[in-house]
Amino acid sequence: MCNPQGSNPQRNALTTELQDSADAKEPSVPEAPTLTSSVRGSSVELLCKAPLGSGGVQFKLFRVHQEIDKKTYSRKQQEAPFVLKGEESKKPNLYCCQYDNSMYSSYISPEVKSIVSVNPPSPPELKVHPSNDYIVTGQTLAFNCQTPPSSLNQRPDAFLLIRKSRGTPSSMLASPKLVSRSQQPSFSVEAMGREDSGEYACLYQLTLPKTGRVNSTASRPVHITVIDLPVPTLSLSHHVLKCVGSPSYPQASFALFRVGSSSPEATRQFSLTQHHAQFPITNRYDHDTPYQCQYNVQMGNSHLHSKKSNTVNLPCNKGRCASPSAGNPGSSDLALIIGSVSAGVLFLMVVSLLSFAIHTRLKTLALKRRKREQDHFWQQLHSGNHVVDLPLQRVDCEFEDFRRKPSLSEPIYDIPMSTFTKPPLY
Template sequence: MSFCGCFLTALIILKLHFSASEHSVPPAPILTQTAVRDSSLELICQAPQGYGGLVFKLFKIRQQVDTVVHSTEQQSAHFMLRGKDTEKENLYCCQYENSMYSSYIQPEPNDVVSVSPPPSPHLKVEPSSGHVMPGETLSFHCQAPPDHQKQPPKAFLLLRRAAGTPGSMVAPAKLVSQSQEARFSVKTMGREDSGEYICLYQLKLPKTGQLNSTASQPVHITVIGYHSCTQASTGSTDMALIVGSVSAGVLFLMVVSLLGFIVHRHIKNTSERRRQREQEKFWQCVHSKDHIVDLTLQRVDIGSEDIGGMLRGRPTDSEPIYDSPMTTFMDPSIY
């Protein structure tokens, strides 16, 4: 094969390889910087629209210097630079998940610190009460101040935050063009979606790049249970639970007492019947051992003559005749 043929084959193989890589690797994010207090710098790693991840990494040249891990997939992450890390000689890039690397940027602390954040937007929510049931959808309306230095916003962000935290994004950033407002729809899943919601908008400045506005006033969202209506209904629900628990306990004690009484009566009746059976058995045994003696008197038939003789002192045929009843004892010859 000629040299030209080998070279052409190599080009085809490389083209196929990089084409496959482009399809499998997510596109590169955009790394920009903005101003914060105390002369520190904030870098924002923003994934393209439709992409995001849980892990965002910041690199100084080729060395990884910081990582942000989200609990849910997000489109951007914020990195803070302080001290020597803000020097202009440093070069930074970022990556989300296993995406391609962003372009390198150099910190520009002097220009950035001199820029103050844009004023905060106004945030409204429907329903205005802020109380929803799980599964219902909240509609947020974030509106920037009109014509801020003739620089329209490039994107709007909606965040949910807890006390002492900067907040986490709850919806993808809304990219806008020549618009001062954006709307977000958030479907609530449960009580974990309760909290404070804020919004902000981003500007694209020539020197500083992306610049975030100050946050809006928060709106409070409460995701309530299926059987309560308001933070008062929660108290009523708790009281109802307490009363129900006490009633159930009293009912349980009554049932246990009734069962105990029934069991006691059953045992007592059973013992009484067993005692009676044993007593009857005992007397049956005693009666079976008794000897019946016939004491029936028999009549003796005595004639009238015999009766007369007995009255006259004469012996009768039924008794022995002793002529001299005392002779036996008085006649010594008998001995």
């Protein structure tokens, strides 16, 4: 058993007698814990474990007779780990432990031969395509982490691509950022902005029998700078296409493209003082066709291309327009037929509406004219005062002698018949 107080036999005997006499009057002392050791890389872990059903809030570790470590918990624990690092883990010593006021554990001596110092595996080689120091936003980089050909006897478990921004300490692993982790040595990374600039490196991981998983040394870093080139603008004015780039890059070359074509229609070399270029419209251009422009700059050994500009359609020039595409004539004919039928239906609707409106108008005018004529007739009729004197004479006729001349007599009526200027009121 562990005896941190010393190894004097007489003193041990006296202590044993005192403990035996105390045991008869006081509760028994908690049972002794067990102490085990295990290797964790370049260190040794000692685990002090109380018996099942027991525990303590304070655990102590002793080297021979000296207390070298102590752990205190807020509530009872059954076990407590202690770690030996550096030179302590390499010396052959005796260790024991105790929890609270328990008995001491047995001495153990960790095996020094199991503590092996392992150097990290050899660094890989990192290659990138395109191999330019400068790239533009949106460009994709292809990294390839190549392990040493002869130093490895097993395949790596994983490959890691890391990045460290400029301006940090020179150590590559001081504050790296994990970009990607894969079981394959190839990585594809799209530069989203200037924050993706920095030093890129890769490493691989291996699982060794004695030390477990270890990381290799990082590869040589690759410097990448991401540049955000502004998108140019294209405009049409006075039969000239004008492409405007960025004032920050005056020494740029400009190119004019027809939409859908990868070959430029025309190019303009850079100017030391201007950041735009003009492309006069000639007859060789396809009119009524969209065009775009682009500029590129040289940074170090890299040629950087901006994104393409907005599209501008060239107007028809004296009736000359681009011929319709012959890729799908059936669609063009169908569109032409539908357009013609729509135009005919619309024309018939307009003619019908005009005819109905004209007929309604003529009918209204005829009714008004007839009414005016009737009003005029009655006005003329009522404006005159005509008197007709028709005296009626009595004629005496006798049946016996009806051939004789009739005798004249007074009129039958004293008031002659006449028309009235105004009709009587009833």
